[in-house]
Amino acid sequence: MILRIFVFYPCWFLMLNCWCASLTNSYRSEPITQIPAEISSLQLSITHMMHNQPLILKTVEYRNPSGESFTITRFRYFLSNFSLETAAGKMITLPAAYFLVDEANDTTKLIKLNSVPTGTYKSIRFLIGVDSIRNVSGAQSGALAAETGMFWTWNSGYIMAKMEGFAPAVASPTHEFLFHVGGYKTSDNVLKYVSLSFPQPVVVSRDKQPQINILADAGKWFAPDTISFKNVAVIMAPGVNARKVAANYQEMFTVKNIAN
Numbered sequence: 001m002i003l004r005i006f007v008f009y010p011c012w013f014l015m016l017n018c019w020c021a022s023l024t025n026s027y028r029s030e031p032i033t034q035i036p037a038e039i040s041s042l043q044l045s046i047t048h049m050m051h052n053q054p055l056i057l058k059t060v061e062y063r064n065p066s067g068e069s070f071t072i073t074r075f076r077y078f079l080s081n082f083s084l085e086t087a088a089g090k091m092i093t094l095p096a097a098y099f100l101v102d103e104a105n106d107t108t109k110l111i112k113l114n115s116v117p118t119g120t121y122k123s124i125r126f127l128i129g130v131d132s133i134r135n136v137s138g139a140q141s142g143a144l145a146a147e148t149g150m151f152w153t154w155n156s157g158y159i160m161a162k163m164e165g166f167a168p169a170v171a172s173p174t175h176e177f178l179f180h181v182g183g184y185k186t187s188d189n190v191l192k193y194v195s196l197s198f199p200q201p202v203v204v205s206r207d208k209q210p211q212i213n214i215l216a217d218a219g220k221w222f223a224p225d226t227i228s229f230k231n232v233a234v235i236m237a238p239g240v241n242a243r244k245v246a247a248n249y250q251e252m253f254t255v256k257n258i259a260n
Contacts, residue, residue: 038118039117040208041112041114041204042113042202042212043111043209043210043211043212044113044211045110046101046111046214046215046216047213048075048103049217049218050062050072050219055218057072057073057074057104058071058072059071064227065222066169066230068168068169068228070165070167072103072164072165074103074162074165075103076101076103076161077100077129077161077249078101078130078158079099079101079111079127079128080096080098080099080131082113082124083124083125083126084125085123085125086119086120086122087121087122092119094113095114095115097114098130099111100143100148100150116204118204118205121201122202123196123197123198124196124212125194126193128246129160129161129184129191129192130144130157132157135154156182157184158184160181160190161179161246162180162181163177163179163221164177164178164179165177169228170229172233176233177233178234178235178236179245181246182242183239183242188243189243192246192247192249193250194253196255197255198255198258199255199257202258208260210259210260211258211259212255213256213257213259214254215253216253220248224248225247225248227248
């Protein structure tokens with residue numbers, strides 16, 4: 001009797017396990033596959049201005065709010081960390097992308113944002129500059145490559161925005177001004193977010209890749225916190241003057257119109 005139990009028990013246990021497994025499998029739900037949102041793209045077209053005039057490098061003379069005349073030879077800045085606000089008020093963060101906008105290169109003033117979920121949007125948000133994580137990530141490529149001339153050191157980080165030119169009010173023999181605005185650490189942070197509402201709903205679909213036409217007024221660099229060439233001609237490191245200019249240029253963007 002003892003021998004029979006020893007022999008038949010394993011067989012009975014194996015059959016029970018098989019039956020349980022079969023029962024479990026018969027009630028198991030099929031895996032749920034999450035269908036990703038359909039994506040498309042949209043484009044930003046940026047036009048640089050100086051107050052109410054087109055910005056033209058080297059040849060056209062302008063005046064700042066202090067009445068000082070000047071010409072601009074270089075005008076560049078980074079844009080990154082884009083997000084869109086839906087018609088329902090939900091913020092959609094787009095994949096990380098970094099763009100160096102340069103007045104001397106028209107192609108850089110056309111920014112294509114990919115992987116945009118289809119839908120209707122009412123505003124856009126972006127960062128002027130390069131976020132702190134990228135500032136301490138070492139050598140990088142593309143728009144963030146050191147060869148662009150927009151990088152100091154791993155300690156000081158990226159130049160977020162740059163304006164260079166000449167002004168008779170500058171006391172140096174060359175009369176050159178150099179505004180290299182940077183700083184990502186807490187005490188010297190010049191990173192500025194910009195939020196722009198759309199004058200009409202922006203519809204992104206598979207068949208529609210709208211264009212947002214944006215004006216960027218370089219004249220905003222000089223006010224409301226007055227920047228005079230007699231007082232400030234060179235900014236080449238993080239500090240008070242860099243923070244003043246960044247607070248000014250945060251207001252330089254406006255939406256001109258939408259091409260849906």
